[in-house]
Structures are given as C-alpha cells and as structure tokens.
Amino acid sequence: RKEVEQDPGPFNVPEGATVAFNCTYSNSASQSFFWYRQDCRKEPKLLMSVYSSGNEDGRFTAQLNRASQYISLLIRDSKLSDSATYLCVVNRAGYALNFGKGTSLLVTP
C-alpha cells in the first residue's frame, strides 16, 4: 500500500456543483494532515490543515477518519477558479511530509 493514495481524476464538474475527494494513508502513526492546492506548473500552496474534529473554511470542508485512515476534502458551490490539482499531505516520521500525487479538478461553465 502506498503511503498516501489519491484518485488522480480528473474530476470534471459544472460550476456550482459539490465535489469530494478522498485520500488514504498507510502510516497509522501519522499526526498531521493537510490539503495543498497546486495550479498548473505552479508551486503548491496550503489550502487547509485537517483536524481530528473536522474543519471548515468557507466552501471547503476537511474531515479526518483515523479508524479508516483517510482524509477528505469537500468543495461546495464550485467556482471556475477552483480548477487545480489538490494534494493530500500526511506527515511521516520526523520532519518529512508525504505528498500524494494529487487529484485533478476541472470546473466547467
């Protein structure tokens, strides 16, 4: 099992739709979880951290399920500007982070 697995997509959704991505991780000792956003040929940028109790930031909601070892990202009312690749990131031992390969989202008019 890969350390961090994501469905690469692409997810094609119309504007205004709700879309959800899941990410599974293999290291049960992982403590920190993040979603980063990466636009084409650009650097990744932190979208949000994922907390055990779940957290929301505007149209974005992140959830953590430790028992099943997955995290999710829900995007409501999708905008054209949400089109990007979403990277699931989970900490490894020490200072390192494991980056998933990313899930591609395309929001269409």
Next chain:
Amino acid sequence: NAGVTQTPKFRILKIGQSMTLQCAQDMNHNYMYWYRQDPGMGLKLIYYSVGAGITDKGEVPNGYNVSRSTTEDFPLRLELAAPSQTSVYFCASSPGQGAREKLFFGSGTQLSVL
C-alpha cells in the same frame, strides 16, 4: 517581503554538467527543504535543513548535495547531471517543523538534462 525565491526558473543541462539551484527566504524560517516533482508524481523530499549548519537527507538524496551556511540560503548542488534528474525542483521553508507547520514554496525550477 519576497518569501521564498528560487533561481533559475528554467535550465537545460547536458549529461555530466554541474549546477547549483539557488534558494533564499526572507522570513527568518529555520526549516528549509528541497523537493522534486516528476510529471504525475507526488513531491519527493531530497534534502532538508533545520537550521544554519545542519542538513540531512530526505527520500531521494542521491546525486545531490546541499549546504546551509546562513538561515536565508539553502542551495542545491547537482554535481554530475543525469537524465533521471530531469524534474521540477521546489524549495520550501517553514517556521517550525514541516510536519506541523505550513510550508512556503518557491516558484520552482524546471530542469531538463539532455
């Protein structure tokens, strides 16, 4: 406040050539990292540093070297470029441990080795 600055943005090398990718941050972050991203793949950690004078290997350090003589600068050296090193390289920094803190990335260096 420029954040994390990487140079050059693009570079083509011939096999066996050497080069240094520059990375500088002006946020006084202790932690700095070098990642590479191959097409369709996740970022892989090459080297990291927890402060001036301290560096350590990441997942894929072979073929690379780093130094950290100041808090601001963290250059990545390729001594004998190989086609397998064709990739996009990102430098990043964080105020605390990257496992708990937000990473600030530079805009990347697209390197092709031919």
